[in-house]
Structure formats: structure tokens, C-alpha cells
Amino acid sequence: MSETFSIYLARESGLHRLHPLTKLALAGFSMVAGLALPGLWLTYAAFAVVMLPVAAWGKILGAYARAVWRLLLPFAVSLLLVQGLFWTGGTPLIRVGPLSLKLEGVIFAVRSSGRILLVTGGFLLLALSTRPDALMIALAQRGMPRSIAYIVLTTLQIVPRFQAKADAILDAQRSRGLETEGNILRRVRALLPLIVPLVLGSILDIEERAIALEARGFSHPGPKTSLLVLADSASQVAARWGLLAGMVVLIVARLVAGCWA
Amino acid sequence: MIHVHDLTYRYPGQSRPALLDVNLDVPAGQFCAVVGANAAGKSTLCYALTGFVPHFYRGKLQGTISVAGRDLLQTPPGELAGEIGLVFQNPFNQITGARFTVREEVAFGLENLGLPREEILSRIDEALALTGLADVADRSPYALSGGQQQRLAIASMVVMRPRVLVLDEPTSQLDPVGTREVFAALSALAAAGDTTVVLAEHKLEWLAAFAQRVVALSGGQIVADGPPREVLTSPEIKGCGVGQTRYTQAARVAQRDGLVPADKPLPITLQQAIDFFT
Amino acid sequence: MNLLLEDVTFTYPSGVVALREVSLTIASGEVVALVGENGAGKTTLAKLANGLLKPQRGRVLVGESDTRQRSIAQLARHVGYVFQNPDEQLFERTVWAEVAFGPRNLGHAEAEVRASVEAALAQVGLAAEAQRHPYDLNASQRKLVALAATLAMNTSALILDEPTTGQDAGGIALLAELVEGLKKKGRTVVTISHDVDFCMEHFERAVVMSGGRILADGPVAAILSDAELLARANVEPPQLVRLAAALGLSPSPRTPDEFAALLAAQAGR
Numbered sequence: 001m002s003e004t005f006s007i008y009l010a011r012e013s014g015l016h017r018l019h020p021l022t023k024l025a026l027a028g029f030s031m032v033a034g035l036a037l038p039g040l041w042l043t044y045a046a047f048a049v050v051m052l053p054v055a056a057w058g059k060i061l062g063a064y065a066r067a068v069w070r071l072l073l074p075f076a077v078s079l080l081l082v083q084g085l086f087w088t089g090g091t092p093l094i095r096v097g098p099l100s101l102k103l104e105g106v107i108f109a110v111r112s113s114g115r116i117l118l119v120t121g122g123f124l125l126l127a128l129s130t131r132p133d134a135l136m137i138a139l140a141q142r143g144m145p146r147s148i149a150y151i152v153l154t155t156l157q158i159v160p161r162f163q164a165k166a167d168a169i170l171d172a173q174r175s176r177g178l179e180t181e182g183n184i185l186r187r188v189r190a191l192l193p194l195i196v197p198l199v200l201g202s203i204l205d206i207e208e209r210a211i212a213l214e215a216r217g218f219s220h221p222g223p224k225t226s227l228l229v230l231a232d233s234a235s236q237v238a239a240r241w242g243l244l245a246g247m248v249v250l251i252v253a254r255l256v257a258g259c260w261a
Numbered sequence: 262m263i264h265v266h267d268l269t270y271r272y273p274g275q276s277r278p279a280l281l282d283v284n285l286d287v288p289a290g291q292f293c294a295v296v297g298a299n300a301a302g303k304s305t306l307c308y309a310l311t312g313f314v315p316h317f318y319r320g321k322l323q324g325t326i327s328v329a330g331r332d333l334l335q336t337p338p339g340e341l342a343g344e345i346g347l348v349f350q351n352p353f354n355q356i357t358g359a360r361f362t363v364r365e366e367v368a369f370g371l372e373n374l375g376l377p378r379e380e381i382l383s384r385i386d387e388a389l390a391l392t393g394l395a396d397v398a399d400r401s402p403y404a405l406s407g408g409q410q411q412r413l414a415i416a417s418m419v420v421m422r423p424r425v426l427v428l429d430e431p432t433s434q435l436d437p438v439g440t441r442e443v444f445a446a447l448s449a450l451a452a453a454g455d456t457t458v459v460l461a462e463h464k465l466e467w468l469a470a471f472a473q474r475v476v477a478l479s480g481g482q483i484v485a486d487g488p489p490r491e492v493l494t495s496p497e498i499k500g501c502g503v504g505q506t507r508y509t510q511a512a513r514v515a516q517r518d519g520l521v522p523a524d525k526p527l528p529i530t531l532q533q534a535i536d537f538f539t
Numbered sequence: 540m541n542l543l544l545e546d547v548t549f550t551y552p553s554g555v556v557a558l559r560e561v562s563l564t565i566a567s568g569e570v571v572a573l574v575g576e577n578g579a580g581k582t583t584l585a586k587l588a589n590g591l592l593k594p595q596r597g598r599v600l601v602g603e604s605d606t607r608q609r610s611i612a613q614l615a616r617h618v619g620y621v622f623q624n625p626d627e628q629l630f631e632r633t634v635w636a637e638v639a640f641g642p643r644n645l646g647h648a649e650a651e652v653r654a655s656v657e658a659a660l661a662q663v664g665l666a667a668e669a670q671r672h673p674y675d676l677n678a679s680q681r682k683l684v685a686l687a688a689t690l691a692m693n694t695s696a697l698i699l700d701e702p703t704t705g706q707d708a709g710g711i712a713l714l715a716e717l718v719e720g721l722k723k724k725g726r727t728v729v730t731i732s733h734d735v736d737f738c739m740e741h742f743e744r745a746v747v748m749s750g751g752r753i754l755a756d757g758p759v760a761a762i763l764s765d766a767e768l769l770a771r772a773n774v775e776p777p778q779l780v781r782l783a784a785a786l787g788l789s790p791s792p793r794t795p796d797e798f799a800a801l802l803a804a805q806a807g808r
Contacts, residue, residue: 004361004401133361154358157403161358165627171591172628174611175620176688177644181610193640196630200674204626208354211313216357216417217342217373225375227368227382298707299679350678350705408577433704436577436733437775463707466778504708507736507778510795518799520806531778535785538802 005159006132007067013129015058019232020135021142023126025243026054030122032247034115036254040107043114051121058129067124068117076113083109132156137226146224162198169197262425262457263287263310268324270305270314279305281481283324287459287474289424292451294468294489295461297478298502303461304349306478307429310459311347312338329424343374346423350430352410355417356402363405363413364389364398370421388420391446407434415443419450426450427459440464444471465506469493469529477501494527508534540602540617540695540727541566542588547597549583557583559751560597567695568725570718572738572759575748576773581731584748585698588729590614601696616645619694623701625673625685634660634676634684635669641692652691659691662720664713679706683713690717696727703734715741739763739777739793747772764791 010016015023030051037043055064084093087105094101126135136149173193174180180190268283280302287293297303308314312333315322326333329344349355360366367388371381389395392412397405402413411434418426428447432440448471450456462468468475468489475492477485479501485492492498494509505513508528515521521537528534542565549558557580565571565588573581586592587599590606599606601617619641622628631637638659642652660666663683668676673684682705689697703711711734718741721728732738738745738759745762747755749772755762762768764780776784779798780791788805792798 131361133359133365150357150359153360157358157361161403168624168627171586171611172622175589175591175615175622176628176641177612177615177692178640179610179612179644193628193630197627200630201626204674205351205354208349208351209358211317211338211347211349212355212414213357214313214317214338215311215342215347216370217339217421219337219339220342220373220375221340223375225372225378225381227365227372227378229378298709299705300677406577430705434577436773437735438576438773441775463705502707502709504711507795508782511779511782511798514795514799515802518803520799520802531781531785534782538782538786 004132005156007063007124007127008131009060009063009128011059011129013058013060015054015060015125015129017231018129019230019236020126020130020138022236022240023130024135024138025240027122027126029243029247030125031119032250034118034121036250037115037118038257040111040114043111043118047114047117047121051118051125054125055128058125060125060128064124064128067128068121071120071124072113072117075116076109079112080106080109083112131228134228134230137228138230140224141226141230146218150218162202165201166194166198169194172197262289262291262329263459264325264327265309266325268309268322268326270309270320270322272305272318272320275320277481279481280309283481283483285476285483285486287457289457290451290454291474292448292458292460292472293474293476294472295459295476295478296463296465296468296493296503297461301478301502302481303478304429305481307347307349307427307459307461309333310425310427311345312336312341313347342370343421344424346418346421346426348414348418348426348428348431350433352407352414352434355414356410361401362399363394363402366402366413367417367420370417374421384420384422388416391419392416393442408436408439411435412439412443415446419446423456425457425459429461430463431460432462432464440467444468447471463504465493465504465529469506477503490526490529490533493529506530508537512537541600542618542696542727542729543600544584544587544594545597545600547584547587547594547599549587549592549594551583557751558587558594561751561753562597563746563753563756565696565727565729567727569744570722570728570742571730571744571746572742573729573731573746573748574733574735574738574763574772574774575754579748579772580751581748582700583751585620585700585729585731588696589618589620589698591620612644615641615692615694617694618696618698619689619692620698621686621689621700621702623704625678625681628685628688629673629681632672633670634665634673634687637673637684638688638691641688645692655691655693656687659687662690662717663687679710682706683710686717694726696729697721699728699730699732701731701733703732703737711737718742735763735775735777736779739779747774749773760791760793 033046034043055061083105084101085099087102090102090104092100093103133153136153140146140149178190178193179186265283265285268280269278270280271278295303295306305314309326310328316337357369360369364385367385368381389398392415394412394416397409411431415431432443444467447458451458472489475489476483477492477498484501485495485497506529512527516523525537528537544561544563547558547561550556575581587594590609590611593607601614606614629637631640635656638656639652642655660669663686665683673681702714718728742759745759746753747762747768754772755768763777766776769776783791788801792801
């Protein structure tokens with residue numbers, strides 16, 4: 001979907017066929033686990049033993065691994081440097097001139113990265129394997145206001161539209177002799193003719209878009225139906241309840257156990 | 262089906278009325294065209310027939326409007342969806358943005374009306390066939406050309422099977438062949454008896470061929486109302502910015518030059534012109 | 540200032556081949572209509588002519604300059620492009636400032652800018668609206684503002700992208716007068732248009748495009764009377780052409796007056 005600002009990858013897989021709320025529950029559980037699991041390596045182990053096989057099952061292993069890598073690596077590296085180099089006191093591991101990398105800082109960075117890995121890993125699985133509109137419809141069926149669903153979905157599609165519109169405006173203004181390359185002063189002066197049509201145009205559009213939505217029955221009274229069929233099953237429903245219970249258990253256990261290393 | 266009585270309307274903050282003493286009665290199943298210069302009130306009339314004037318635009322309205330048995334002054338536009346449809350000029354703004362394929366986009370309105378899924382599925386295919394979009398049913402609405410997007414706007418409204426369908430210049434991005442197809446489809450809808458079509462347009466050649474009735478607006482007032490041939494060749498139209506088909510122009514010049522009797526009724530279509538000159 | 544396309548092939552990033560080995564020469568002062576169905580490649584060709592698009596194969600020359608060696612703003616001195624959607628360029632607070640934007644960008648002296656703006660506004664009939672905010676005008680008036688904005692740049696060549704769309708009879712009459720005026724001044728005018736009647740009456744040369752290629756190129760009357768050619772290109776012939784053909788009158792008339800003259804000649808026989 002290049003017209004949509006989403007990372008969804010269409011595949012024929014069991015993961016894709018799962019109900020969106022099941023995957024949302026998995027993401028939620030993974031987030032809680034990431035925050036509650038003790039120790040240094042459990043989070044990484046959970047990722048390797050649970051998330052990666054699930055991604056493989058969803059036929060998105062390659063894309064998933066790449067997304068995780070790209071998202072987390074810069075974060076993990078900067079965390080490592082910041083915590084490692086600026087940890088007050090502590091045991092130095094490596095000395096690089098006046099700076100030294102502290103063991104405690106490295107441990108902190110590794111643990112935190114592991115947490116983030118699980119917290120974001122679940123949502124990445126969700127995003128890669130779930131159509132945004134399927135998720136929104138599932139939530140709307142459970143009582144989320146339709147206007148929120150509408151706003152989320154249109155935002156996903158509006159972002160590429162903005163880009164296309166900005167390109168068209170750029171073309172038009174260049175054709176009127178506007179120079180956009182060159183020194184900083186020139187570039188700043190080029191901003192107004194580019195931004196104003198974009199903003200004004202979007203504001204003008206809002207009125208018509210609202211009318212179009214009304215004409216399509218957006219605020220028509222009565223129950224709504226859905227073209228998209230979301231397959232669900234008793235076992236998934238049970239699984240979601242189980243995951244929810246599991247989240248509660250983890251949170252309670254974490255609180256009870258106090259500060260775990 | 263449409264009963265407009267003594268309608269006068271001013272947009273907020275405007276002293277000049279956009280519509281003045283408009284009286285219009287359109288029977289069910291008629292294909293009625295509205296012509297006039299830009300700013301003559303065509304769009305305002307389209308909005309008045311669909312409830313957006315005055316409910317959306319506010320302003321001051323006098324008179325009564327009844328469409329498909331509903332008093333439009335008492336009914337918010339949202340409730341009218343499914344009975345009264347509106348297609349306007351900008352196709353891009355009519356894409357909801359909440360659906361990722363053409364098929365689902367067309368279904369949007371029916372989902373809002375709460376129709377059962379099987380009904381939605383069959384109606385979608387019908388609407389896509391009518392507007393020639395069957396080939397692109399699985400593409401993103403944003404991947405379509407401007408002309409295809411205009412057809413999509415029409416399909417999305419036609420699928421809701423409104424009793425009255427109002428269209429405000431819906432063919433601006435279409436080439437003549439595409440325009441003809443749209444006019445033919447609208448004409449067929451009206452002829453089937455289920456839909457009353459009101460179409461505001463500049464393209465006289467196609468109106469001449471397909472519309473059953475033409476209403477001409479100037480300065481917010483109706484200056485002519487009747488069969489296309491009568492209205493599009495009448496003297497009242499002359500100062501109105503409506504123009505004439507080339508057939509009418511050629512006939513006028515021929516009459517001016519004494520090549521054809523001055524009392525012969527002027528043509529607006531090719532066939533009428535052929536008959537006129539032979 | 541000649542416009543030259545030499546064996547140009549252009550493919551969009553989506554993979555669509557919009558132009559295939561197209562060659563076209565437009566000499567200074569020519570008035571050319573590009574006709575063809577949607578998707579034939581007309582807009583692509585026009586955008587190559589002012590450098591908005593650069594060819595993957597072949598080259599485009601504006602005068603002596605290869606478009607690949609110039610920025611769009613530089614080429615804008617010679618080729619003005621009037622876009623279909625004015626709302627993608629209007630940004631100033633007054634119509635006057637909007638129309639002055641182009642000539643100011645080109646570095647014209649303020650006195651010259653003033654003269655150009657006033658002339659352009661007069662040509663499009665919007666002199667009275669000069670101090671109004673462009674978005675307070677209706678859509679067809681905004682289109683005329685965009686047209687004036689490019690006219691004021693006084694480029695030797697002008698490309699008009701579907702100028703008559705959405706215009707009422709008054710607007711079309713204004714455009715007709717404008718094109719005739721540009722012809723008299725010897726400017727090069729290229730239009731993309733579905734309004735074949737308008738092209739027949741006011742343009743001198745027609746280029747018929749289909750599927751990314753030029754099917755035919757020649758005097759407008761001859762080209763737009765060729766029923767078989769137009770059918771292949773999925774283009775409807777002008778009304779007067781159809782009428783004349785049905786009545787056995789030839790050659791095809793470009794205006795109602797020419798038609799009447801043919802009729803009189805036939806009656807005289």
C-alpha cells in the first residue's frame with residue numbers, strides 16, 4: 001500500500017488470519033512482559049523464542065527482523081553510549097582517552113534495550129500483519145467511536161496525499177520562476193509559496209469533505225454493517241481473555257516483588 | 262418528487278441572494294438539467310436540494326423545499342443519505358480516505374446505512390459496472406486518475422440508490438467519450454423510473470442529447486424552464502452566460518444570412534441540425 | 540523560441556510508459572492543440588516541454604537549451620505553464636500580488652511588473668478584483684487568476700492545460716479573445732484540450748495523440764475532419780465537422796460563419 005502510510009504486508013498466513021483484537025492483545029501482553037520481566041536476558045530470550053517464530057509463521061520474518069533492527073539499533077547504540085560513558089561512579093570496562101565505558105551503564109543499556117524490544121516488538125508484529133481498517137473496524141465493533149476510526153484511517157492515507165500535493169505545488173511555483181535551490185535566504189523565501197497553498201487548500205477541502213461524508217451517511221442513524229468480515233473463533237476469544245489475565249498477573253507479580261534486578 | 266416553492270436564500274454575510282424566488286417542481290424519474298453562468302446559483306441550488314443549504318452553510322432561507330417526500334428544512338442532511346444523493350465537482354474531496362480499495366470505498370455509504378453484507382456485495386458490482394470501474398475495483402482510490410476518481414464519486418452515490426440524485430458538474434475531468442458514458446448512465450437511471458436526476462452542467466452538447474428538461478438560472482433566478490430545445494435556443498438565454506451549441510450557432514448564422522427561413526425552430530443536436538438544413 | 544522534442548521516451552516511476560519515441564517541433568509563433576483521450580500522453584508531453592519532467596531517452600530543447608541542463612525556474616522565463624488546478628499555486632493575499640509573483644521572480648523591474656500585471660488582469664477581465672483575496676473569488680475566477688499570473692510573465696511560449704474546463708460561455712469567450720490576441724502578438728501557444736470545437740476555431744495546428752505516440756500532426760481543419768483518424772484516437776469530431784460531413788459540405792468549416800459560407804456556396808450552385 002504505497003498510497004497508505006502503513007507498514008502492512010499482505011500475506012496468506014495463520015497470523016494474518018487471526019482476529020485483529022487477538023493480535024492487539026498479544027501486543028499488549030508483550031508490552032507488559034517487556035516492562036515486567038526480571039533479569040537481563042529474559043526479554044531477549046522471549047523475543048527469540050516467541051516473537052521470531054510468530055513472525056516466521058506470519059511469513060514476515062525478513063521484514064520483521066529488518067524493521068526491528070532499523071527501529072531499535074540506533075536507539076540501543078545511543079543508549080549504550082550515553083549510559084555507558086556517563087554513568088556516575090561504577091566499574092570502568094574500556095578506557096578511550098579521557099572517557100571510559102562503565103559496566104553498570106552497559107548493563108542498564110542492555111536491560112533497557114531488551115525491554116524496548118519486547119514492548120515495540122509486539123506492536124510491530126501487529127502492524128505488519130494487520131490491515132489498519134480491520135483493526136479499526138474490530139475496535140469500532142467493540143464500542144470505539146467511529147469518528148476515531150475514521151480519523152486514524154484517513155490520517156494514514158492523508159500523509160502520502162500531502163506529499164503528492166506538496167509536489168504539485170512545487171511544480172506550479174517553480175514554473176512561475178521560483179528558485180528553490182541555493183542559499184538559505186532563497187530557500188526560506190521559497191517556503192511561503194509552498195506552504196500557504198498546502199495549508200489553505202487543505203482547509204478549503206475540509207468543508208467539501210465534510211459534505212461528502214454526510215452525503216455518504218456518516219451520521220445516518222441506526223446500526224452499521226461491515227463489508228470486511230473479521231474471522232474470529234471461541235479459542236481466540238479464550239486466548240484474548242487469557243492474555244489479559246496474564247497481563248494482570250505479570251503486573252501484580254512485578255509490583256509485589258518490588259525492584260527486581 | 263421535488264417541490265421547491267418561493268425559495269430565496271442568502272449565504273451568511275452576503276446581501277445579494279444566491280437564489281431568488283425559485284419555484285421548481287420535478288416529477289419522479291425525470292432527467293432535469295440546470296444551466297447558468299458560474300455564480301448564477303447552480304451549485305447553491307444543488308446544495309438546497311440536498312439539505313446542505315441551509316443546514317451546513319447556515320444563512321437565511323425563505324420558502325419551502327420538499328424532496329422525496331421529506332421537508333428539507335426540518336431534516337439534517339445526514340438523515341437523507343440513501344434517499345437523496347449529491348455528487349459535486351471535486352472528485353478528490355469525495356474520497357472518504359477511510360477505505361483502501363475502490364470496492365470498499367463504494368461500500369462505505371451502504372455500511373453506514375446498515376445494509377446486509379450480501380446486498381452490499383451485489384450492489385457494488387452493479388455500480389462498478391455502470392461507471393466502468395470494474396477493472397480497478399481492487400486498486401486504491403488514490404491510485405486512480407482524475408477521471409476515474411470522478412466515476413468513483415458517481416459510483417459511490419449511485420450504489421446507495423437514492424430516489425433523487427443531484428450532480429454538480431461531475432464530468433470536468435472526463436474526456437468527451439467518458440462524459441457521454443456518464444450522461445448515458447444517468448439517463449438510463451432516470452428512465453428506469455427509480456431515480457430523479459438533477460444535473461448542473463456546462464456541456465450543452467450532452468445535455469441537448471440526454472436531458473428531458475432544462476432549467477436556466479441567472480443571478481439566482483430561474484429565467485427559463487422547459488424542454489431542452491426550447492430553452493437552449495430561447496432568446497431569454499442569450500444574456501445568461503449559457504452559450505449555445507455550434508449547431509444552434511450555425512443555424513442562427515444561416516437564418517441571419519437568409520439561407521434558411523427565419524421561423525424554423527433552431528436545432529441543438531446533430532440530428533436536429535441535419536433536419537434543419539435539409 | 541522553438542520547442543523541440545527529439546525521440547523522447549518518458550516513463551513514470553510507477554512504470555507507466557507515457558511517451559514512446561515522440562518527436563515534435565513547435566516553431567516560434569505556432570498555435571498548437573494537443574488532443575487525445577485521457578491517458579494518451581498529452582499532459583506528459585506538455586510537462587516535458589517546460590522542463591517539469593525530464594526525458595529518460597531523447598532530449599527536449601527550449602530554444603537552444605536542453606531541459607536537462609536547466610532548472611524549471613530558468614526555463615520558466617521562456618515557457619509559461621498554466622495548470623489546471625489554481626488552488627495548487629495561489630498563496631498571496633491579493634490577486635494583484637499573485638499575478639505579480641511570476642514577473643517578480645523573473646527579476647523584472649517594478650515598473651515593468653506593474654505594467655505586466657495590469658495588462659494581464661485586463662486580459663482576463665479581473666481588473667476590478669485586483670485587491671481581493673484570491674480565495675474570495677469563485678473557482679472559475681481563480682482559474683483566470685492563475686492564467687493571468689502566467690500571462691504576466693510575458694514568456695514567448697505558453698502552455699494551457701485544459702483552459703476551458705469549468706468555464707461558462709463568458710469565460711470561454713474571454714479565452715477565445717485571449718488566444719486570438721496571443722496569436723496576433725506572435726506568441727507560441729500550446730493547449731491540451733478536450734474541447735475540440737474550441738481548438739478547431741482558434742488553433743492552427745492539431746497534434747493527435749494516443750497511447751503515448753503522435754498519431755497525426757497537421758493543420759487543424761484537416762486533422763479534426765479526419766473521422767477515421769479521430770475514431771482511432773477515441774476523439775469526437777467537432778460539431779461543425781459532423782454537421783458538414785452529414786450535409787456533404789466540404790472543406791470542414793472552422794466557425795459557424797464559414798459553415799454558412801459553405802451553405803451559401805452550395806445553394807448558389
